[in-house]
Each structure stands twice: as structure tokens, then as C-alpha cells.
Amino acid sequence: MADEAQFQAKRPVSAWLAGPYGHPFHPILVTVPIGAWVTSLVFDIASHVVSRPGFLTQPSEWLIAVGVIGALLAATVGFLDLFAIPGRTPAFRTALVHMTLNLLVTAAYAVNFLWRYSDYTDGGSVGAGRLVLSALSVAVLGVSGFLGGKLAYRYGVRVADENTQAEGYTPGGSRRNARPAA
Template structure:
């Protein structure tokens, strides 16, 4: 019989990545990078004479982030399946997952809001910039919780015996 901690370190399926090297943390870089860059484009749209290329770029970055987030969510859910119910790690995983799904939905709505507009000569609307900023703040909180799952609770992290192999001379 294996312990709950041991089960949380093992992949639920090969799709989640091999032992000690999950795919979820690799994929989260896509939405994080896309959404941070979209906010930078949004802000830059206020300081250039013709912001249309930044407005269009931000729209596509948001779409890229949503698609990347859906892939990361699938793999993160596979990692979540190994966590024992009723534990602190499980509760943290629930909050992490709910925040990420909320942020992804907010960016999906942001994309729809922007796609119906005209990317002519106007900067991104202030409400759209505010939605992106609030969504990124929520994503930062969720990222902290994801780090807590991995680095404090050891979800999908190799055990210490395996880690020690990297420190033998």
C-alpha cells in the first residue's frame, strides 16, 4: 500500500509527464507569458501614435493564453487526481484550480469583448485593461498556490532519495 504523499508524486497517466517531471508546469508558461505580454501591449497602446497593431496583438495574445491555459488545465487536473481528498494539498489544489478556471474564463470574456470592437486608431479601453490587470493579479495568487503544491507539499516532485542522485560526486 502506498501513502497519499507517494501517490501525489506519481503521474496519474503518461500524459501528465514522467515521474519527477510533470508537463503542467511547462505548459503554464504559455498563458502566463501571453497574458503578461498582452497587458504590456495594452499599456503601450496608450503611448504610440498608431496603437492598432498593439490592440490586435493583444487580442491574439489573449487567445493564445486561453488555448494554452486549457491545455495546462487538462494536465494540471491529471496531477490533481493523485492528491488525497481531505488533505491540505487537496484544498490548496481546489483553490488553485478554481482560480485558474476563473482567470481563463475572464480572459475568454475579454477576448470576446475585444473581438467585437474595432482595432482602429484607439488604445485599448480602460475597462479592458482593468480586467486584464485584475485577472493577472488573480493568476499571481494562483501561481503562488501552485508553487505551494509543488515546493511545500511535493505534489509531482520526486522524493528525496531520487533528488539526492543529483548531488552525488
């Protein structure tokens, strides 16, 4: 049963939408919101250090928007990967927590964007509440990222099986040239 479940979690529900076997799109797409939101937080912090913070606060606001859009795209593909994981397994439960945290972070950043957009500070530094919301969101995103890493590196979700991986360690890159284990 466990072998079937592992095999199922490695295969895409839709290769065209979620990425082909061994090449999932979700890990590629998550780099957009992570990069945008972390950079936004850096800009928010820096806005309290420089004398004219407007050149940091406005790009920070738009980086938040880019992150929300990127997160929604990554979530769409992530849902497809979730559907490949058999229910009632530790991997599935971990994936549900990972998904829930990511949706909460995305919602928090959507609120943060609307908060900033409706009350732009005309070149002042980012307010303390917005800064705290960004910092907490990045912290929760880090926890969720840890769980995403657990899904891939511990449970092997959407990762090629060991026989396929072995091709990268055999002379000539083919299993045909591989020697049997001693």
C-alpha cells in the same frame, strides 16, 4: 498515512498524459498562458503611450486567445495532477483553490477576447474596461501561481522524492555512490 499520501501525490495518474515521474507537463504548459497574458497586458498599457496603438492592440487580442488555448491545455494536464493528490488534505484543498482561480482567470480572458473581438477599436488604444479586466486577471493569476508554487515546493506535488533528488548531489549521480548520512 502521510507518507503514503505524499508518495501518491508525486506519482502521475497517467505518465503518458501528465508526464513521467519527476517530469510533470503541467508546469511546462502553464508558461504559455502566463507569458501570453502578461505580454498582452504590457501591450495594453503601451497602447496608451504610443501615438499609433493599433500595432499593439491587435496582437494583444490574439495573445489573449493564445493564452486561453494554452490554459485549457495546461488545465487538462493539471486535472490529472489533481487526481493524484489524496482528498481531504491541505494539498488537495490548495489544489482546488489553485484550479478554481485558474478557471476564473481563463473565463475572464475568454470574455475579454470576445469583448475585444466583437468591438475592435480600429487601431485605437485598449479601452479602460478591457485594460482593468486584464490587470485584475493577471493579479489573480499571480495569486494562483503562488498557490501552484506552494503545491510543488512546499507539498511536493509531482516532485521527485528526496532519495531520487539525492542522486543529483552524489558524485557520479547515482545513489549507489552515496555515502550514508552521518
